[in-house]
Amino acid sequence: MSLPTIKHCPCTLQPGFSGYSPAAQQTLFGSRAKKVSHVLPFDPPGKNSEQTRTYNEKRKSISISGVQEKYSLKLTRNQLTLTDTAGTHILKPVPAERLDRITDLPANEHVSMQMARQVFGIRTAACGMLFFQDGSPGYITRRFDYKPEGSGKYHVEDFATLLAKSPENEGDNFKYNASYLDIAEMIHHYVAAAPVVLLEFFRLVVFNYLIGNGDAHLKNFSLMETGHGDYTLSPAYDLLCTALHLDDGRLALHDGLYPGDFEEASYRSYGTYTRNSFIVFAEKAGINTELAGKAMNEMMNNTDQAIALVERSFLSDDAQLAYKGVMRERQRSLQLK
Numbered sequence: 001m002s003l004p005t006i007k008h009c010p011c012t013l014q015p016g017f018s019g020y021s022p023a024a025q026q027t028l029f030g031s032r033a034k035k036v037s038h039v040l041p042f043d044p045p046g047k048n049s050e051q052t053r054t055y056n057e058k059r060k061s062i063s064i065s066g067v068q069e070k071y072s073l074k075l076t077r078n079q080l081t082l083t084d085t086a087g088t089h090i091l092k093p094v095p096a097e098r099l100d101r102i103t104d105l106p107a108n109e110h111v112s113m114q115m116a117r118q119v120f121g122i123r124t125a126a127c128g129m130l131f132f133q134d135g136s137p138g139y140i141t142r143r144f145d146y147k148p149e150g151s152g153k154y155h156v157e158d159f160a161t162l163l164a165k166s167p168e169n170e171g172d173n174f175k176y177n178a179s180y181l182d183i184a185e186m187i188h189h190y191v192a193a194a195p196v197v198l199l200e201f202f203r204l205v206v207f208n209y210l211i212g213n214g215d216a217h218l219k220n221f222s223l224m225e226t227g228h229g230d231y232t233l234s235p236a237y238d239l240l241c242t243a244l245h246l247d248d249g250r251l252a253l254h255d256g257l258y259p260g261d262f263e264e265a266s267y268r269s270y271g272t273y274t275r276n277s278f279i280v281f282a283e284k285a286g287i288n289t290e291l292a293g294k295a296m297n298e299m300m301n302n303t304d305q306a307i308a309l310v311e312r313s314f315l316s317d318d319a320q321l322a323y324k325g326v327m328r329e330r331q332r333s334l335q336l337k
Contacts, residue, residue: 071090144234217252
């Protein structure tokens with residue numbers, strides 16, 4: 001594999017850049033003046049035994065949950081290096097798993113996060129594409145839990161923990177054993193500005209449905225301490241179209257939007273989630289249904305813009321076509337009433 005020819009910024013996907021744009025350097029690395037390369041000076045894990053041992057040693061100390069391989073990177077001056085302490089960024093190489101289009105996984109997460117951020121105005125963790133020296137792709141995201149000037153870390157708690165879900169009390173599927181209404185109820189309980197945060201959460205749930213993310217489970221949503229000591233929804237993370245890689249469900253959580261959501265009238269009529277499914281969910285979650293409807297209208301109106309971003313992404317041609325097909329199908333279902 002050789003290094004790809006870069007025609008779009010590997011962070012923002014803005015055309016006309018052969019590396020990270022100044023805006024990307026600011027977002028990903030904290031300064032427009034940074035000149036961080038999108039090519040890492042080492043190979044991915046598994047390439048050679050010595051490098052793989054280094055990865056394994058560094059991986060021991062990382063505290064990010066999830067089954068996908070993740071490694072900690074530290075930015076020192078303008079160079080990203082593997083580290084086991086004080087990491088500033090998270091690196092996800094192509095995982096060693098048997099999934100369809102597995103080499104597209106980093107680009108899938110990257111473009112999904114950029115769509116959420118740029119097109120739909122969802123707060124996300126800063127992220128970008130990068131490449132190992134052998135040309136294979138990777139995904140990088142900047143940690144959002146560090147306080148400014150190295151003054152410690154913000155407290156972040158995912159909803160599996162907030163709902164007291166764990167492998168010990170519910171088995172391996174613990175993070176799927178809930179509904180999105182359960183998350184909304186926890187937001188009511190813990191967040192002072194609940195109405196604002198609930199609408200933000202609603203938009204994120206709809207977005208995950210729109211892009212075919214069937215793995216938006218409890219650990220992929222978190223509350224985060226603010227600088228004022230209260231709590232809000234953390235920036236979104238782990239967004240991707242899982243439908244590109246496996247045949248999973250339309251929603252990740254076993255109880256769906258809320259227990260019995262499949263009995264809602266429009267679901268029974270069409271056999272799938274519709275606009276009305278999400279409006280009923282909003283009402284049950286205590287979200288202003290007029291605002292929820294406006295949010296869905298905006299998302300439907302911006303789907304073409306999101307698809308244009310897919311066409312500028314680092315996904316393979318086949319993956320781009322499949323991703324656009326998923327979004328068009330979900331868009332049609334969200335227009336049903």
